[in-house]
Amino acid sequence: MMVSAAYVVAAILALVISTYILTPAAKLFHFVLKVERKRAKLIVKHIRIGETSVEYSRGGKGMPLLLLHGFGADKENWNRIAPYLTRHYDVIALDLPGFGNSSKDINAQYGVAEQVERLHEFTQALGLRRLHIAGNSMGGYIAGNYTAQFPEQIESLWLLNPLGIVRSELSEMFASLQKGERPIVLARNEEEFKQLFQFLFVHPPFLPGKIVHYLGQQAELNADLNSKIFQHIHRLDKGCPNFEAPLDNVLEGYSGPLLVTWGEKDRVLHSSGAQALKNTAPQATISMMKDVGHLPMLERPKQTADAFNAFIYRANTR
16 A cells, blocks of 8 residues: 555656646746635736726725735735735735736836826726725835825725835945946846845745746846836936835825834845834834845735734724
8 A cells, every 4th residue: 555655646746747847937837826816816807997908816805905016026926915815805916007917018107106196097997985005115105105195095004115215224225226236126037036036035935947937038028117117116316216205205194004014134125114104104003024025925924914914903993
């Protein structure tokens, strides 16, 4: 019996290995995403708003929770945390215009004001009158500005390692920019993508080599547009960001529930930004995550979701 069982295990392992070798990288990547979305009970949808096409994932029930990804990313960054959120909320994760499978017009403007306007058109088209809104990095910058502009629509604001804070200490990435070095987030090929991947995490999640290769190819394809969007969002001046609507300014009048989650070892955006936001919005709750980098929802999905769920529970029971 033990010998036959060993043969079965060996046969299954051989099948898995041969399938991995024979499956094209793109097909393997999209299969993995499909599995993650199924586990999270997310369904991919599309909507057209004027000349802009937006792809988004949606699943769960409860009050809507709108999730905004960071620069160079897409809606799939939320797949791993989504299973812990769809139990409580109607989760909506979109590809912001310029990213993922949404419209990518090289001639369009991608500053925070333009993205906030597009996002408002999206929420109106979906009939979202009241919602929780969350954003990571660039998505946090957009989410914070959206909240400042449409506070009557916001149930709570959740910022994860957000961009756009002028009173924080200099991060490793911005220190390198001031030295004239190329932004590490502007990966242009597989090798640069590998370097970026290590830069983003303290403990990087496992990615098969084929998927790394595919993502490197995508970085090369999107390099020109990403470079333009990076400049629109950061408005660099001699390596220094010149944010048009800093969060630690625009959120000064916001008095609603605010959770700030930050990976303590973020090399992209300095974690001191959390206290800068607390100084602007004293009601903010800070969830500082030890031994975590720039993408807590990928590095520690359950812990990150648990902090938000507990935060909302406390807010609703006061």
